[in-house]
Amino acid sequence: MEIRFPTIRLLMNVLMLLVIVVEFSDSQIHNSGFPQVVPNRQQLFQAEPITISCEGLNGLTGWRVMKKINGDVRTCASTWETSTGPCNIINAYPSSDSGEYWCEMGGIQKSNSVNITVTDLENHVILEIPAQPVMQGENVTLHCRKKDANSNYTAKFYKNGISIGSSSSGNIMAPNVSKSDEGLYKCSIADAEESPESWLSVEDSGFPQVVPNRQQFFKSEPITISCEGLNGLTGWRVMKKINGDVRTCASTWEASTGPCKISNAYPTTDSGEYWCEMGGIQKSNSVNVTVTGKYIEMKLYVNIFSPFIIFSCLVC
Numbered sequence: 001m002e003i004r005f006p007t008i009r010l011l012m013n014v015l016m017l018l019v020i021v022v023e024f025s026d027s028q029i030h031n032s033g034f035p036q037v038v039p040n041r042q043q044l045f046q047a048e049p050i051t052i053s054c055e056g057l058n059g060l061t062g063w064r065v066m067k068k069i070n071g072d073v074r075t076c077a078s079t080w081e082t083s084t085g086p087c088n089i090i091n092a093y094p095s096s097d098s099g100e101y102w103c104e105m106g107g108i109q110k111s112n113s114v115n116i117t118v119t120d121l122e123n124h125v126i127l128e129i130p131a132q133p134v135m136q137g138e139n140v141t142l143h144c145r146k147k148d149a150n151s152n153y154t155a156k157f158y159k160n161g162i163s164i165g166s167s168s169s170g171n172i173m174a175p176n177v178s179k180s181d182e183g184l185y186k187c188s189i190a191d192a193e194e195s196p197e198s199w200l201s202v203e204d205s206g207f208p209q210v211v212p213n214r215q216q217f218f219k220s221e222p223i224t225i226s227c228e229g230l231n232g233l234t235g236w237r238v239m240k241k242i243n244g245d246v247r248t249c250a251s252t253w254e255a256s257t258g259p260c261k262i263s264n265a266y267p268t269t270d271s272g273e274y275w276c277e278m279g280g281i282q283k284s285n286s287v288n289v290t291v292t293g294k295y296i297e298m299k300l301y302v303n304i305f306s307p308f309i310i311f312s313c314l315v316c
């Protein structure tokens, strides 16, 4: 009989723990993301095509591409029914397509927005600058493009109105970008005037996605680590460092660009650092996963009041 009270207290602690875990995963913050823009740039000449979609946004469907042109907000697609698909602009036109674009779901969840500028026929210069934020550490090339040009020309580049250099190939590269490279950029070409200005945003290098979203696990629990949502790019691999040993998280190199599924977490082989890597150069931030040796039977989650389970928990 005496064992009853500590037993119940232990059970209560376990229950509390489960409740905390559930609340935590409910309140996780979702990165609001950006619409996908193809080609990935903010400036277009009149009559060029562009596609804006909500792909890659949080794995959910039901997103709609919205636009705000001269203060007027509407779906980017011409009808509400087709507006959950990508928005294809075949012939961009300055007054009807220059503006702000974002994704929206149920009128509540909103992504960040991107600004698209379509130049009119008189303007012969655009700056090719990415529409989606670039990741910290990336080398970003800005291209100053002259309409109908088939030879190289010297372009001057400006950030926040201040000259940052010129280039005879029309390209300028910002290597290893950081937050301090954010700003308004434009370029000019001697005999063809200058481009509109656009904002370059630089994003923190992101984190791998861990499901369930926590850092500590019991032995035998399943864990999935993936590179989803990282910069909309493919080719990321989940890497791990366990006791100083670095390797792909998946067992083979071929399968390693997919999610890394650990079906039975084990303290010595799975506790460690996990991150995403692309081409051996670009790296995300890392997360540390700890698997504790304490073994809790999965039955505990299901049949929580069985005296047998309470006993088996006392043993651990």
Ligand SMILES: *[C@@H]1O[C@H](CO)[C@@H](O)[C@H](O)[C@H]1NC(C)=O
Binding pocket: 100, 113, 114, 115, 199
């Ligand atoms: C997009 O344009 C709007 C209106 O001109 C402006 O308020 C906003 O700051 C711009 N956003 C970016 C990311 O440049």
Ligand SMILES: *[C@@H]1O[C@H](CO)[C@@H](O)[C@H](O)[C@H]1NC(C)=O
Binding pocket: 137, 138, 139, 175, 176, 281, 282
């Ligand atoms: C950036 O460029 C430098 C040299 O030009 C190169 O060594 C480096 O690997 C590049 N970084 C990325 C992320 O591509």
Ligand SMILES: *[C@@H]1O[C@H](CO)[C@@H](O)[C@H](O)[C@H]1NC(C)=O
Binding pocket: 151, 152, 168, 169
């Ligand atoms: C134009 O620039 C590119 C890249 O810098 C270079 O490879 C090419 O030879 C140049 N062409 C001419 C005609 O100068």
Ligand SMILES: *[C@@H]1O[C@H](CO)[C@@H](O)[C@H](O)[C@H]1NC(C)=O
Binding pocket: 137, 176, 178
């Ligand atoms: C890139 O910049 C960061 C700091 O901004 C620095 O720690 C890192 O060494 C740089 N990488 C390269 C390849 O220059």
Ligand SMILES: *[C@@H]1O[C@H](CO)[C@@H](O)[C@H](O)[C@H]1NC(C)=O
Binding pocket: 273, 286, 287, 288
């Ligand atoms: C993860 O663990 C490593 C090695 O113990 C440590 O150096 C690093 O600071 C940890 N990172 C975080 C984000 O806790």
